[in-house]
Amino acid sequence: MKQKIVRILCLIIAIFSSQAMAWEHEISVGYGFGKEIEEDYNNHGFMISGKFYKFRPLDERLILTIDGTVSHWHASSEHHKDLTTVALAPNFRAYFGDPYYLPRMNCTSIRPYLGVSVGPTYLSSQIYGERKQGSHLALQSTLEVGTEWGKPNSSIDLNLHLAHYCNAGLAKPNQGINILYILSIGYQFG
Amino acid sequence: MASIISLFAVTNSYARNGIYFTAEGGNSYPSGFPSREDTGADRIKNDESFSSGRISVGYNHDVNCWFGLGMNIGLGHYGREHYYFPEGETTISNNTLEFLGVATLHLKYNTDLFCRVGGIRLTSTVSGHDAHEDKTQVRPELMLGGAYNFTPHLAANISYLHIKGQEIDDLRDVGAMTPTINGVLLGVQYTF
Numbered sequence: 001m002k003q004k005i006v007r008i009l010c011l012i013i014a015i016f017s018s019q020a021m022a023w024e025h026e027i028s029v030g031y032g033f034g035k036e037i038e039e040d041y042n043n044h045g046f047m048i049s050g051k052f053y054k055f056r057p058l059d060e061r062l063i064l065t066i067d068g069t070v071s072h073w074h075a076s077s078e079h080h081k082d083l084t085t086v087a088l089a090p091n092f093r094a095y096f097g098d099p100y101y102l103p104r105m106n107c108t109s110i111r112p113y114l115g116v117s118v119g120p121t122y123l124s125s126q127i128y129g130e131r132k133q134g135s136h137l138a139l140q141s142t143l144e145v146g147t148e149w150g151k152p153n154s155s156i157d158l159n160l161h162l163a164h165y166c167n168a169g170l171a172k173p174n175q176g177i178n179i180l181y182i183l184s185i186g187y188q189f190g
Numbered sequence: 191m192a193s194i195i196s197l198f199a200v201t202n203s204y205a206r207n208g209i210y211f212t213a214e215g216g217n218s219y220p221s222g223f224p225s226r227e228d229t230g231a232d233r234i235k236n237d238e239s240f241s242s243g244r245i246s247v248g249y250n251h252d253v254n255c256w257f258g259l260g261m262n263i264g265l266g267h268y269g270r271e272h273y274y275f276p277e278g279e280t281t282i283s284n285n286t287l288e289f290l291g292v293a294t295l296h297l298k299y300n301t302d303l304f305c306r307v308g309g310i311r312l313t314s315t316v317s318g319h320d321a322h323e324d325k326t327q328v329r330p331e332l333m334l335g336g337a338y339n340f341t342p343h344l345a346a347n348i349s350y351l352h353i354k355g356q357e358i359d360d361l362r363d364v365g366a367m368t369p370t371i372n373g374v375l376l377g378v379q380y381t382f
Binding site: 058059060061062092094095096097114116143 | 207208209247249251252261263382
């Protein structure tokens with residue numbers, strides 16, 4: 001009986017300590033490429049991003065983080081070939097399963113997810129390729145699919161995402177810029 | 191009044207947070223296209239029944255045991271309109287990329303009511319005789335529906351959709367202007 005109580009207590013401690021041991025921050029690098037939609041040139045470039053703040057989980061499968069991103073894109077158009085962006089955005093990440101089930105045992109687990117983020121971004125140029133934006137201030141929207149792999153406080157994050165830059169009609173013109181495929185790898189810690 | 195209150199008395203025990211996929215099919219009824227007289231066509235035909243479909247991915251977050259909020263991203267095809275001229279046939283098809291917010295009300299007997307509303311990118315493609323370049327417009331969409339949860343993972347749903355459009359007088363304006371679309375869809379939903 002005493003052993004049973006001790007085991008239950010250890011499990012409770014493990015659950016709460018594992019939750020506290022879950023990653024708090026992430027840094028990732030990515031390479032993006034793809035043809036611009038309805039144009040005849042390609043975009044490619046690099047993106048560095050970090051998850052600076054992670055809120056308490058919204059539910060057992062949904063988390064919210066504040067992400068900062070710096071990226072540089074190059075278009076194969078004739079003019080206006082380069083664009084640098086700096087963005088800060090809330091990112092919702094939804095897991096297919098309970099992301100804390102196996103990590104409670106401090107086991108290595110695979111945690112696939114879908115994610116979405118929308119937030120303000122600064123564009124270094126109002127013209128990129130054949131696309132024009134009415135302002136240097138725009139919105140960066142991303143849709144992502146990926147998986148985390150590892151232990152709760154130390155894991156790798158692999159994902160594929162799409163980035164869209166526009167000003168949502170707040171300025172004219174509003175010709176969206178799209179980076180269709182961004183492959184990134186990140187390290188989660190904390 | 192008592193019967194309304196009783197709907198909430200025992201809420202849907204299958205309500206859950208999670209990612210879900212849906213597949214829906216049914217009929218859609220575009221309106222606002224040019225008439226046969228305006229275009230000089232011999233006749234106009236809408237596609238046969240069950241010619242519309244939609245697939246989507248979404249997430250539901252239950253704020254409490256009665257109410258959930260979430261997001262739904264979908265790809266839709268809402269039927270085709272055919273214009274028959276002596277010179278040939280013109281076909282207009284309507285395809286969408288949808289970004290919708292979702293509010294769900296969990297009732298008893300494993301049923302839900304939901305409302306999806308948001309913005310969509312609607313491309314009306316004109317092919318055949320008088321074909322011209324595709325154009326995409328942003329339009330608002332509203333879907334109202336209900337679902338029955340067979341298990342915590344599997345549900346069947348029925349919904350009515352409305353995409354706000356315009357009156358189009360000339361086939362050459364299709365694309366720059368888009369029709370109003372109403373539809374009824376039946377579907378299945380799988381929640382992870």
